[in-house]
Amino acid sequence: MFRRLLLIFTVLTLCLGQAMADSLKISVIGAGKVGGTLGTLWAKAGHEVMFSSRHPETLTELVKAAGPTARAGSVSDAAQWGEVIVLSVPYGAMPVLSEQLKGKLDGKVVFSTSNPFSSRDGEVGRKALELGVALADQQYLPEAHLVRAFNAIGYAAMKEQSGSGKAIPTFADDDQARELGARLVRDAGFIPVLLPLVRADEGLPGGPLSGVLSEAELKYRLGE
Ligand SMILES: NC(=O)c1ccc[n+]([C@@H]2O[C@H](COP(=O)([O-])OP(=O)(O)OC[C@H]3O[C@@H](n4cnc5c(N)ncnc54)[C@H](OP(=O)(O)O)[C@@H]3O)[C@@H](O)[C@H]2O)c1
Numbered sequence: 001m002f003r004r005l006l007l008i009f010t011v012l013t014l015c016l017g018q019a020m021a022d023s024l025k026i027s028v029i030g031a032g033k034v035g036g037t038l039g040t041l042w043a044k045a046g047h048e049v050m051f052s053s054r055h056p057e058t059l060t061e062l063v064k065a066a067g068p069t070a071r072a073g074s075v076s077d078a079a080q081w082g083e084v085i086v087l088s089v090p091y092g093a094m095p096v097l098s099e100q101l102k103g104k105l106d107g108k109v110v111f112s113t114s115n116p117f118s119s120r121d122g123e124v125g126r127k128a129l130e131l132g133v134a135l136a137d138q139q140y141l142p143e144a145h146l147v148r149a150f151n152a153i154g155y156a157a158m159k160e161q162s163g164s165g166k167a168i169p170t171f172a173d174d175d176q177a178r179e180l181g182a183r184l185v186r187d188a189g190f191i192p193v194l195l196p197l198v199r200a201d202e203g204l205p206g207g208p209l210s211g212v213l214s215e216a217e218l219k220y221r222l223g224e
Pocket of ligand 1: 052053156
């Protein structure tokens with residue numbers, strides 16, 4: 001009996017150790033509608049998640065709802081702690097964040113859902129749309145390995161359609177960003193369809209790849 005209990009305990013400990021080893025440390029900068037939704041999906045999938053805010057004391061309810069692998073921190077804490085940094089802010093915040101995050105990303109993957117709108121983000125949004133959103137991101141965050149995803153699916157659909165076989169265009173160029181980006185999309189309950197950053201504007205709201213699409217529908221739009 002004792003030996004059987006010891007065996008069960010050992011197997012459980014090994015499983016827990018393996019699960020911890022497989023989990024990522026994900027920092028969310030901008031824990032609003034999108035950051036809060038995606039971060040919660042990743043926490044429920046077993047990842048460690050730090051939600052951050054300029055006012056981290058406001059995140060208590062979100063952290064509690066996301067479960068025991070979630071925590072709260074400042075924007076600087078988040079930049080330092082995570083192995084992947086999820087950026088989910090109004091694009092107008094990019095110049096401030098660029099200054100704040102300078103020297104702190106150290107080759108990390110930055111996963112951005114942030115979209116520019118000239119109506120909301122003024123001159124910053126207008127310039128990013130003119131230049132192309134991925135190039136603008138790279139000018140603001142030159143040290144980061146960039147991946148862009150979940151840019152044109154509403155936050156409510158992220159929660160409701162998770163696990164229902166929907167595809168997400170996932171824009172990245174280098175191997176590290178492609179691999180981690182695809183994993184995060186998958187672990188949020190969607191199918192990543194990898195595309196180069198040069199096509200990122202097509203994934204903006206109203207763009208030809210926007211909407212909640214099946215993999216077949218997305219590939220049809222891509223002409224595949
Ligand atoms: N809403 C959607 O369905 C949807 C879907 C796809 C993509 N997007 C895009 O994703 C981004 C986030 O959208 P959202 O709807 O989640 O917005 P949101 O609910 O307004 O949340 C944005 C968060 O950004 C943070 N923030 C603002 N300025 C900041 C700064 N200077 N430094 C750090 N954090 C800052 C705010 O956090 P604190 O005030 O707590 O610091 C806020 O919680 C936007 O670019 C949006 O266009 C939205």
